[in-house]
Amino acid sequence: MGESLFRRKCCREPVCKICCKADETIEHCLLLCDWAKKLWFGSSIGIMINERNICRFDNWLWMMLGEGRKGNDFQKALLASICWSIWKGRCNVIYQDMVLEPKKILRNATNLVNEFWVAKGWIKERVLPSFNREGSVWKTPNHGCTKVNIDGSFLSKTGKAGIGIIFRNNNGDLLKFVAEQAKSTSAFMSEALAPRKALDLIKLSGNGTYLIESDCEALVKTTTYVSFGFISRSCNKAADWLAVSGSKGVCLEGCSAQPPPSLAKLLLEDKVRCATTCNVGPCQIRTGIG
Template identity: 35%
Template sequence: MWKALSGVLATREALFSRKCAADLLCPFCKSRSESIEHMLLLCDWSRKIWYGSPLTLIINPMHISSFANWYDLFVADDSPITDYDKSYIACLCWNIWKTRSVSVFNAAAPNPSQVLISTAAAVNEFWKINHSLPNITRSSEIFNSVWKPPDSGIVKINCDGAFSEAKKMAAIGIIACDSSGSFLKGWRKVVDADSGFLSELLACKKEVQLASEFNEARLL
């Protein structure tokens, strides 16, 4: 973790700056510079891992100034999250980096599911060895990226896009829910896009089109 927090991980961006790599693009999405933030948090495969974890974190690029600042939110002395979750975050970051490195070496696509399995096993083993499994009740105050229903009378629409470099395929999805969290309307489709960024732009475009179908409803 100290290498990530100190900005010295050997990402493509870092290697390129030292003239040790031919380019600085992420080896998986090939659409963004592989910075520490991109590799651990923002690449499509990394974002799937955070959302699929017990933390169900939705990583918003607009809220990421640096990996160190993001990480400090969780490990600060006044952070309301548990020690178990702090150890889970650290271990998940390590497994993302480890899987990324192995996948690059083997020229293979990373497996998000395997990262989650390995992380759960490692964290539980750590606490078992220390003969103490702490309370893992999670605070909603810090995990404010988890989906929440809108206020009464408001329809909330969410969209997302994903791109698979291995399969050269992209897809988008949109879902609308009311204040009780009940499903109102949804839409999904395989689209013509060559990057995760473009697929998300197409998802936003379709979201605006879908929003027009709710007439006078208040939207979020």
């Protein structure tokens, strides 16, 4: 580590040789360096590194491994493999003058665990890293277009329903959001009420280019009169949160300056993951309704 070598007067400066922004400590190398943070967030584990919560690497690792408790062994092995692959990637860049390729590093880390698990017979199929997994991220619309994500929620036990609608621009910035209760007798009916409300809001918003997206495949297939796209549920968490809130009687309506903390967190995750995992393919089709 540059910081340790500097204290021993074995190098001229302790700064990280990749980002040149901070001292090269073990915490910085494996967790806090800009490309390492993006790699952790883009992995199938989906860890968002918060600098304020990291004091020592060993404490962070112990916390991530569940403080000794039993958990998902594959994810624990993948966590260790990512740590090793980040370190190896740094060494290749610094000492071998190789190009830094986060996607390749993540793929190699996942392959290491996959191959071992398959060889042991513990899993039968390979688990793809999130950077290569289609449908893992919400995507921003084209320039000048507004994306409208919608969702419907139906609580079969209570018969209550709600819809959620969220408008975002080509930068991923929030423009408008709505959550309201709806009268419905089925999950599909709840999903179908969402685009009707969205079209009413679009009409009030005036001229422009809009793309409506839903995670209900059956609804998308039956709609041909408007630009309508399908996305997986994992990409539609913000609209789903609004729809569930509406079904519980929590009616919300606001603009970019007013998102509730839980919604703001989902919006930030969408925006960061979209920027981190660019060039990801189109979303996968999810069967079923809801």
